[in-house]
Amino acid sequence: MPNPLPQDLAAATRAARQRLPADVRNRQILDAALAVFSERGFEAARMDDIAACAGLSKGGLYAHFRSKDKIFEALLRRALSPSDLDLAALWAASPDMRHFAQAFVNRIYDDLMRPEALAVQRLLVAEGTRIPHLTAQWQHDTVEALVAQLGRVLARGVAEGSCRAGVATRHPWLLLAPVAYQVLWQLVFGKVDAATLQLRRREHVALVRELLA
Amino acid sequence: MPNPLPQDLAAATRAARQRLPADVRNRQILDAALAVFSERGFEAARMDDIAACAGLSKGGLYAHFRSKDKIFEALLRRALSPSDLDLAALWAASPDMRHFAQAFVNRIYDDLMRPEALAVQRLLVAEGTRIPHLTAQWQHDTVEALVAQLGRVLARGVAEGSCRAGVATRHPWLLLAPVAYQVLWQLVFGKVDAATLQLRRREHVALVRELLA
Amino acid sequence: MPNPLPQDLAAATRAARQRLPADVRNRQILDAALAVFSERGFEAARMDDIAACAGLSKGGLYAHFRSKDKIFEALLRRALSPSDLDLAALWAASPDMRHFAQAFVNRIYDDLMRPEALAVQRLLVAEGTRIPHLTAQWQHDTVEALVAQLGRVLARGVAEGSCRAGVATRHPWLLLAPVAYQVLWQLVFGKVDAATLQLRRREHVALVRELLA
Amino acid sequence: MPNPLPQDLAAATRAARQRLPADVRNRQILDAALAVFSERGFEAARMDDIAACAGLSKGGLYAHFRSKDKIFEALLRRALSPSDLDLAALWAASPDMRHFAQAFVNRIYDDLMRPEALAVQRLLVAEGTRIPHLTAQWQHDTVEALVAQLGRVLARGVAEGSCRAGVATRHPWLLLAPVAYQVLWQLVFGKVDAATLQLRRREHVALVRELLA
DNA sequence: TATGAATGAGGCTTCATTCAT
DNA sequence: AATGAATGAAGCCTCATTCAT
DSSP, X not given: OOOOOTTSTTTSOOOTTOOOOHHHHHHHHHHHHHHHHHHHOTTTXXXXXXXXXXXXXXXXXXXXXXXXXXXXXXXXXXXXXXXOOOHHHHHHHOSSXXXXXXXXXXXXHHHHSSHHHHHXXXXXXXXXXXXXXXXXXXXXXXXHHHHHHHHHHHHHHHHHTSSOOSHXXXXXXXXXXXXXXXXXXXXXHOOOOHHHHHHHHHHHHHHHHHHHO | OOOXXXXXXXXXXXXXXXXXXXXXXXXXXXXXXXXXXXXXXXXXXXXXXXHHHHTSOHHHHTTTOSSHHHHHHHHHHHHTSOOOOOHHHHHHHOSSHHHHHHHHHHHHHHHHSSHHHHHHHHHHHXXXXXXXXXXXXHIIIIIIXXXXXXXXXXXXXXXXXXXXXXXXXXXXXXXXXXXXXXXXXXXXXXXXXXXXXXXXXHHHHHHHHHHHO | OOOOOTTSTTTSOOOTTOXXXXXXXXXXXXXXXXXXXXXXXXXXXXXXXXXXXXXXXXXXXXXXXXXXXXXHHHHHHHHTSXXXXXXXXXXXXXXXXXXXXXXXXXXXXXXXXXXXXXXXHHHHHHHGGGOHHHHHHHIIIIXXXXXXXXXXXXXXXXXXXXXXXXXXXXXXXXXXXXXXXXXXXXXXXXXXXXXXXXXXXXXXXXXXXXXXX | OOOOOTTSTTTSOOOTTOOOOHHHHHHHHHHHHHHHHHXXXXXXXXXXXXXXXXXXXXXXXXXXXXXXXXXXXXXXXHHTSOOOOOHHHHHHHOSSHHHHHHHHHHHHHHHHXXXXXXXXXXXXXXXXXXXXXXXXXXXXXXXXXXXXXXXXXXXXXXXXXXXXXXXXXXXXXXXXXHHXXXXXXXXXXXXXXXXXXXXXXXXXXXXXXXXXX
C-alpha cells in the first residue's frame, strides 16, 4: 500500500483492526481532515467522512483528537508551519535578475498552488476565524516575512545595480500579486488546467522581469 | 425606520407582525442572509439568525423562500448580477493614461472591496460549489468580460500611442492582480484599516502607470 | 382524556401536533420526568422516554427546557417547594395529645409516602449531588423547620401539661424516625402493600402516644 | 505498596503490568467499584474510572469480570453477605437492659453508618432494581432476621422481667427506626460531622432505654 | 494477565422545515 | 403573511466491549 491519496475519500482499504503507531495515524487523520474540511467546510464536514478517509471508525478518531475543533486546529497548525523559503539564497544562486525572476515565481507557485496548499487557503478564507491565533501568527511569521525578505533582496539588487529601482522595488507585494490572482481564481472558479496555469506563470515571470529589468 | 443595515445583527426592532411589501421583505432577508452566511458559512448559518437579522421569525422566512438553499441561491443571484462597468467609457472620459489608471483602479477597488463585496467573495470561495451555474455565469459574463474589455481598451490605447505596449497590454489580467492580492489578504487576515488600504491602492495605480507609461 | 397518569410511560395518546399552553406542557414534562428519572436514575433516563411519556417528540422537549439537566433541576425545584405543614395549627385543632399524635403521623405519611414523594426521595438519594443548592435549601427550609416546629409545639404541650416530658420532647426527631424507616424500606425493597403500611402507621402512632402520654 | 484505599480515586500508583493474585485483584476491583458506583450511580460510572481506581487498565477489568453488570452484581453480593450480628449473645453479655441498649445501638450504627455501608445503601436505593434477587435475599436473611431476633430477645426480656412490655417490645422495628432516620439523612444531605452523629446515637440509646425501662 | 487503540451502538442536542393558530 | 411550538433526521461525542500485541 503506497501512500494513500487523501482525496480518495473512503477509498482506503480498511484493514481489520489495524493498530498503527500514533504519529502515522495522526498524519493520516490530518490528511483526511484537510481533504474533507476543504471540500465541505468545517460545519458540513462529517466526522464519519474524515474517519472513513483516514481508514478507521468514527469513534477511533477520538483516541487521537478530543474533538472536531481540535482536529481542525491541529490541521491548520501543521499546514501553517513557517515556510523555509530563503530568497537571499535564491538570489545568490541566480546568475542574474532574469533567472531570479524565474526561480522566484516558480517557487511561489510551487508553494501556493499545490492542491493541498489551495485547500489550506480555502480553509483560511472560509474558516480562518476559528483559529485567529494561528492565522495571525502565519501572517506575521510567513507572509509578511516573505514580503520583507523580498524587499531586502531587491534593495540589495538595486544597490548592486542588477535591479532597476521602480514601483516594484519600493512595494514588493506587487510582485506577488499575480499569484494571489491565480489563487483567488482557483478558489472561486475551481481547478484550472495545467497548460493555462503554466501560461499565467510565464506571464507572471515576464511581469517581474519587465518591472525589475 | 430607514433601511436597517444588514450588519446590525438582531438590532432591527421587531415590530409585532409587520406585514411589509414582498420586495422590501425580500431585500431585507437577502441582506440579512448575506451578513449571516458570510460570517458563519452556509452550514453554520442558522435560519433563526437570518430571520432575527431580517426582523421576522424563523417561520416567516418560509413565506418568502422555500428553503435555506433557495435563499442562498437568490442571494448570490442578486450579488452576482452582471456589472455595469464600462471601461471604454472610462477611457473616453479620461484625458490621459494617468487619469485612466487612477479612475480604473478606483472603480475596481470600489467594486470589490466594499464590505458587501468582500462578503460575497468569501461566500464564493467557501460555498461556491453550491451554485456552480451562477459562478460559471459570473466568471464568463463579468470577470472574463472585464479582462477582455480591458484588453480591448489597452489595444486601442497602444494603437493610438497613448499607451506603451508591454507585458501588461498583452496580459491585462496582470493589471488586476493587485486587487486580488488585497482581496485575498482581507479574506484571510480580516479587515485592513482604511489608511493602509488607501496606500495599497495608490501603489496599485503607480504600478499601472509604470507598466503603461 | 382525563389527567394522564405520569406512570403510564408512553401511554399518552399522541394527538397530532398538539399545541398546548406552555405551563400545561411544562407540568406534563415534569410529571413525565419524575416518573422516568425516578425509575431509571438520571443517566439511564432517556430523553425519548420523557418525551413519549409527556406526549411530544424528543426535540419538542427542547422548546421548553434547554437540557436534560435543566429538566432535572426544574423537577426538583418544583418537588422541593417548601411544605405548608403547620403543626401549631394541627395541635390547636386537636382536642388532646392522642388526637394530635394521630393527625400528625397521618399527615407525615400522607406527605412522604405518596408514590410521587417516594420517587422524589429516591431521586434525592440517587442524584441529590446534582442539585446541592436545592437539597441544602430544602433541608433548611422544610426538614429542619419541621423538626423545629415540632419541638416548639411539644415544648408548649409540656408547659401546658398535656404532654409528658421525655426523650421525645427533648429530641423531637425521634418521633419522625419511624417514617424514615418506612421510607427507606420502600426505597430499598420496593412497594409495600397498603394493609401492611397501615399497620406500621398505627404502630407509629402508638409509639408517639407512649412517648408523650 | 500497602493495600491502596479504594477511596483514593486514581491515586493508586499504576505499577507497570502488575500481575497480582486473582483474589487480591478481585477485592481491589470491587472496592473501586463500590466507590465509583456509589458516587456516580451505575450508568454514570465509567469502566475507566473503576479501572483507574483499582490500579489497572480498562481492558484489564475484563480479565476478571465479564461485564459492568457482573462487577455490580459481584459487588452487591459481597456487600450483602449475611450479617453475623447475634443479639442473643449481645443480650447475654449485657449485665442489664441499659447496657444492652447501648451495645445494641452501637453495633447497629457501626454496621450501618460506616462510609462503605452508606455507599452500599445508596446503591440499594438507586440501583437496587438491577439485582432484585440479592435485595430480596438480603431483606429476608438479614433485615427481617434482625428484627425477628430483636423481637425474640425482647420477648425473653419481658418474660424475665428485665424489660418493660410496650409498643417497642410488640413492634421492635420501632427501636431501629432512628438509625434509618440517620441513614436517610446522610444519604440525602451528605456527610454529618462525627460529633453530631455521636449525639444522635446517644439520643437513640436514650429512646431505647425509655421505651424498655 | 494486562494494555489501550479500535469499534459501533446509542445518547443528547441541534436545526431545517412544517403547520395550527 | 407571520408566529413559534412541534417534528424528525442527523451530527458529535461517549463508552462498554473487543482484540492485537
